[in-house]
Amino acid sequence: MNEILEKLPMPSEKRIAMHLSPQAEHAVRKRHPWVFRKGVASQSAEGSPGDLAVLFDRKREFLGIGLYDPDELIRVRVLQFGKQMPVDAAFFEGRLRKAAEQRLSLLRRDTNAYRVVNGENDLLPGLIIDRYAETAVIKIYTPAWIPHLKDIVNGLDKVMSPENIVLRLSNSIQSRPEYAHGLTNGISLKGSCETVVFKENGILFEADPVNGQKTGFFLDQRDNRSRAEALAEGKTVLNVFSYTGGFSIYAARGGALSVASLDISKPAIEAAKRNFELNRENNKIASAEKEFIAEDAFEALSGMYKAGRAFDMVIIDPPSFAKKQADVKNALSAYARLVKMGLNVLNPGGTFIMASCSSRISPEMFFTTVGRAASETGRRLNEIEKTAHALDHPVKFEEGRYLKCLFSTAL
Ligand code: SAH
Numbered sequence: 001m002n003e004i005l006e007k008l009p010m011p012s013e014k015r016i017a018m019h020l021s022p023q024a025e026h027a028v029r030k031r032h033p034w035v036f037r038k039g040v041a042s043q044s045a046e047g048s049p050g051d052l053a054v055l056f057d058r059k060r061e062f063l064g065i066g067l068y069d070p071d072e073l074i075r076v077r078v079l080q081f082g083k084q085m086p087v088d089a090a091f092f093e094g095r096l097r098k099a100a101e102q103r104l105s106l107l108r109r110d111t112n113a114y115r116v117v118n119g120e121n122d123l124l125p126g127l128i129i130d131r132y133a134e135t136a137v138i139k140i141y142t143p144a145w146i147p148h149l150k151d152i153v154n155g156l157d158k159v160m161s162p163e164n165i166v167l168r169l170s171n172s173i174q175s176r177p178e179y180a181h182g183l184t185n186g187i188s189l190k191g192s193c194e195t196v197v198f199k200e201n202g203i204l205f206e207a208d209p210v211n212g213q214k215t216g217f218f219l220d221q222r223d224n225r226s227r228a229e230a231l232a233e234g235k236t237v238l239n240v241f242s243y244t245g246g247f248s249i250y251a252a253r254g255g256a257l258s259v260a261s262l263d264i265s266k267p268a269i270e271a272a273k274r275n276f277e278l279n280r281e282n283n284k285i286a287s288a289e290k291e292f293i294a295e296d297a298f299e300a301l302s303g304m305y306k307a308g309r310a311f312d313m314v315i316i317d318p319p320s321f322a323k324k325q326a327d328v329k330n331a332l333s334a335y336a337r338l339v340k341m342g343l344n345v346l347n348p349g350g351t352f353i354m355a356s357c358s359s360r361i362s363p364e365m366f367f368t369t370v371g372r373a374a375s376e377t378g379r380r381l382n383e384i385e386k387t388a389h390a391l392d393h394p395v396k397f398e399e400g401r402y403l404k405c406l407f408s409t410a411l
Helices: 022-029 089-102 143-160 219-231 246-253 266-278 283-287 297-306 325-344 363-376
Strands: 015-020 034-036 040-043 052-056 062-068 074-081 113-118 127-132 135-140 164-169 187-190 196-200 203-207 236-240 258-263 289-294 311-316 346-356 381-387 404-410
Touching (some): 022 034, 022 062, 089 113, 089 143, 113 196, 219 381, 219 404, 246 258, 246 266, 258 266, 266 289, 325 363, 346 363, 363 381
Parallel strands (some): 015 052, 135 164, 236 311, 258 289, 311 346
């Protein structure tokens, strides 16, 4: 066992008995996985991140058990609803095994990268595990996981024995090093943390588990990338917010004549070039004309419009614009601006694909904003399909439903 894990605090024996407000009680009964600070009516003791909070209703009946975090707005992340079981190594192994089994069918699709654990939606709240071939990347969003990390790593070893395990820490943990117990973002918990090559629907990509965005790749867009591939034949394609070229390479394999990848991140654009290169044996991917642009999307789109450039397919998959509730209004206007700028460089009858990954923007708000912005430019979007997450990103509660994507023909 890695000595870093040996040095971490052990899970505490302490249990914090917690009584909830009627509203919070109602939410937990409906299996909402979060208890907010204001939902705690009383608690038997103070605690440290990772202590277990046992939740009771007004009649002192057991409601659930969860991971306590004294400093976060989300005070408790629920691990068990209704029925009490010990929270120990065997419990975590069981949860991991169940999550892994649900993803087995993906492996048959010439794919060896997928989300093994999707946090709350796999009843392991605040914990993400993505697998890229033989490398597993664990990302934790609360220090409450740190005392339980050894159980997670051991469980993962038993369930899928990855050669390498890398740990990523959320910004909020990185900003509270006193809780990190020496763990740092990108640290190796097993094997190496080198860049890894994996396969998604037969296409090779690299992921850098240490410096890459999120855990190294955006696995949630896998099915949407396939849909773009199916629409790309014979088209000139612009992929805005391309990251490492995911949609671009699928479009090329789908028979696109040319593919331009645009992202503000130079390392992402360099990785996109390498990803194309990794797939040079595929004739279509090799023969599509390629262009790589490391620039701000808004500036580049406006420059292309001024230069009179236009494409047959425009894909826009921006980062989350609404990190907090107060950002929602600005986010909606940024989406509207992008729709207009994207349509400015799309030929009549072209394919327009637009995604949003902000959980605070509901599908309804998003699709309405996109449609309205299009009509303000005098174009109409004929819907082909509206989609959400891929199979390995199950959604079990409202806030988990972040991804939406519109496929349309712009008249
Ligand atoms: N479509 C990608 C994922 C996109 S994630 C895929 O399938 O893998 C969002 C991307 O937007 C990131 O790569 C980030 O570097 C990029 N980005 C953020 N702000 C940007 C801006 N102002 N202009 C261009 N790219 C930007």
